[in-house]
Amino acid sequence: MALTIDQPIEHKQQSLPARLFASQTFWVVIAVILACLFLSFATDAFATSKNLYNITRNITFVAIIALGMTFVIITGGIDLSVGSVLCLSSMILAVTMHAGYSIEVGILASIATALAIGAFNGILIAYLGFPPFVVTLGMLSIARSLAMVASNNTVVFQFGPDHAKLLALGGGAWVFGIANPVLYMILLALITGFVLRWTKFGRHIFAIGGNEHAATLTGVPVRQIKVAVYMISALSAGIAGIIQTGWLGAVTTNLGTGMELQVIAATVIGGANLAGGVGTAFGAIVGAALIEVIRNSLGLLGINAFWQGVFIGGAILLAVLFDRIRNFRRSD
Amino acid sequence: MAVLELTNISKHFGAIQAVNDVSLSIEPGQVVGLMGDNGAGKSTLVKMIAGNFRPSHGTMHMDGKELILHKPADARQHGIEIVHQDLALCNNLTAAANVYLGRELRRGVGPFRILDYATMYRRAGQLFAELKSETRPRDLVKQMSGGQRQAVAIARTMLSQAKIVLMDEPTAAISVRQVAEVLNLIRHLRDQGISVVLISHRMPDVFTVADRVIVMRRGRKVADKTIASSSPEEVTGLITGAIEQV
Numbered sequence: 001m002a003l004t005i006d007q008p009i010e011h012k013q014q015s016l017p018a019r020l021f022a023s024q025t026f027w028v029v030i031a032v033i034l035a036c037l038f039l040s041f042a043t044d045a046f047a048t049s050k051n052l053y054n055i056t057r058n059i060t061f062v063a064i065i066a067l068g069m070t071f072v073i074i075t076g077g078i079d080l081s082v083g084s085v086l087c088l089s090s091m092i093l094a095v096t097m098h099a100g101y102s103i104e105v106g107i108l109a110s111i112a113t114a115l116a117i118g119a120f121n122g123i124l125i126a127y128l129g130f131p132p133f134v135v136t137l138g139m140l141s142i143a144r145s146l147a148m149v150a151s152n153n154t155v156v157f158q159f160g161p162d163h164a165k166l167l168a169l170g171g172g173a174w175v176f177g178i179a180n181p182v183l184y185m186i187l188l189a190l191i192t193g194f195v196l197r198w199t200k201f202g203r204h205i206f207a208i209g210g211n212e213h214a215a216t217l218t219g220v221p222v223r224q225i226k227v228a229v230y231m232i233s234a235l236s237a238g239i240a241g242i243i244q245t246g247w248l249g250a251v252t253t254n255l256g257t258g259m260e261l262q263v264i265a266a267t268v269i270g271g272a273n274l275a276g277g278v279g280t281a282f283g284a285i286v287g288a289a290l291i292e293v294i295r296n297s298l299g300l301l302g303i304n305a306f307w308q309g310v311f312i313g314g315a316i317l318l319a320v321l322f323d324r325i326r327n328f329r330r331s332d
Numbered sequence: 333m334a335v336l337e338l339t340n341i342s343k344h345f346g347a348i349q350a351v352n353d354v355s356l357s358i359e360p361g362q363v364v365g366l367m368g369d370n371g372a373g374k375s376t377l378v379k380m381i382a383g384n385f386r387p388s389h390g391t392m393h394m395d396g397k398e399l400i401l402h403k404p405a406d407a408r409q410h411g412i413e414i415v416h417q418d419l420a421l422c423n424n425l426t427a428a429a430n431v432y433l434g435r436e437l438r439r440g441v442g443p444f445r446i447l448d449y450a451t452m453y454r455r456a457g458q459l460f461a462e463l464k465s466e467t468r469p470r471d472l473v474k475q476m477s478g479g480q481r482q483a484v485a486i487a488r489t490m491l492s493q494a495k496i497v498l499m500d501e502p503t504a505a506i507s508v509r510q511v512a513e514v515l516n517l518i519r520h521l522r523d524q525g526i527s528v529v530l531i532s533h534r535m536p537d538v539f540t541v542a543d544r545v546i547v548m549r550r551g552r553k554v555a556d557k558t559i560a561s562s563s564p565e566e567v568t569g570l571i572t573g574a575i576e577q578v
Contacts, residue, residue, distance in 0.1 A: 210422030
């Protein structure tokens with residue numbers, strides 16, 4: 001009897017290689033590695049430490065927000081406001097520090113702004129039943145406008161007494177010459193991965209994306225969790241904004257324009273499903289990496305920059321195509 | 333003693349009398365078929381037992397104590413579990429995750445607590461074994477047959493010490509072979525002393541598995557008798573109104 005109980009318990013769905021081959025993230029990783037290998041041989045400039053430093057750092061801003069977006073997309077929602085929230089958080093940080101406050105106050109104000117916007121989005125979506133697309137589209141407009149109001153539409157590049165600290169935070173490389181933003185990204189990815197796999201909160205996020213009605217019936221606090229995921233998404237945009245401010249050393253009101261689409265693209269390429277219920281932290285990072293490698297390679301291979309959109313768009317469609325093919329095969 | 337006793341329960345929505353002066357009692361380990369046409373009031377009655385609605389009149393008693401339910405969670409706390417018609421399963425999660433949905437087990441200290449996958453897989457596996465179901469705890473629900481999905485939804489009701497399981501049309505949308513599987517699951521619940529209220533349109537199911545049948549028409553209870561003393565023809569007559577009352 002013990003045998004018959006243990007067998008089904010130990011039974012895994014598929015063996016490890018089979019699961020790997022069935023995973024979109026795996027194929028995207030392969031694509032990134034192949035692209036990197038190809039570029040290392042095809043160009044002299046790719047495999048230089050300076051270029052790799054640039055690539056890894058460029059990945060981070062999209063990747064950090066993609067981590068936050070992953071939470072939202074797993075619940076079946078979407079957050080179009082992240083690019084504008086990034087801009088507003090950067091601007092609040094810049095304006096606060098420019099006015100003579102310390103970096104701690106600046107970061108606090110900036111994070112608080114992001115969380116407040118996330119909470120506003122989440123409450124409209126979860127409690128008043130607004131469609132996420134519409135709420136965050138509205139916020140896309142509102143947040144950027146507020147950034148213009150906060151700065152009077154000027155460029156801020158002097159950050160008061162803690163100017164040097166802020167630049168070191170975003171532009172430095174404190175450990176083994178790895179750019180600081182990359183370290184933040186790795187840390188945040190580990191936290192995201194942990195939360196999604198090992199916490200009750202993470203489990204409930206997947207449940208909401210899988211069947212929201214079922215989650216409600218089984219006592220999952222659906223509304224609170226929805227508010228929380230939009231706050232996480234806005235928070236990730238705020239964190240990316242702070243880091244990017246330190247790296248750029250200046251904030252303009254067009255910072256992060258169109259970034260929401262890159263972030264969503266990275267999340268989807270990495271294997272998240274816009275219909276909800278599927279997504280991983282690692283996938284978000286890998287998706288962001290593929291986009292950046294494509295961009296970088298076009299430059300190095302001397303292909304006209306106007307073609308960038310075609311290649312990135314193609315990568316999105318290709319990623320989803322693989323997903324469709326797998327589903328067709330499964331339903332047979 | 334009856335595990336659940338309803339006395340003169342009524343429910344109206346404005347001028348509409350959905351349930352009218354219904355009294356019934358359910359004994360431990362009994363399977364009761366609740367039948368009636370659409371709009372007969374059976375789902376309103378069930379929703380009152382499940383804590384979704386409060387009765388306009390009448391009282392409910394559980395094990396002799398008065399039962400007042402403000403929300404579905406209260407019903408669950410009293411050992412009343414529901415298998416919803418659509419089963420309320422998440423396709424993207426494993427069988428074990430669905431069984432424990434909303435009641436996940438965790439291990440660790442204080443605020444540092446993580447999901448206890450091992451225990452949840454093991455316990456879910458035991459529940460499926462008790463139900464004599466072939467469902468495997470690690471399988472995703474989206475790859476399961478209708479019978480296995482029913483087993484997952486029913487295993488969920490066995491997590492806590494359920495006294496009554498309300499099943500809303502469990503055999504409405506599955507194949508003939510799977511119906512037999514579900515009826516077996518119901519028998520296993522009964523064998524463990526759990527009372528089952530089976531809401532169904534399907535005459536053969538009720539007559540195969542139930543001990544008693546209650547028929548409702550237009551908000552009133554028109555029959556409440558043992559299966560042995562009734563017949564499908566009589567129940568059909570009662571449902572349609574060809575037979576007024578017995």
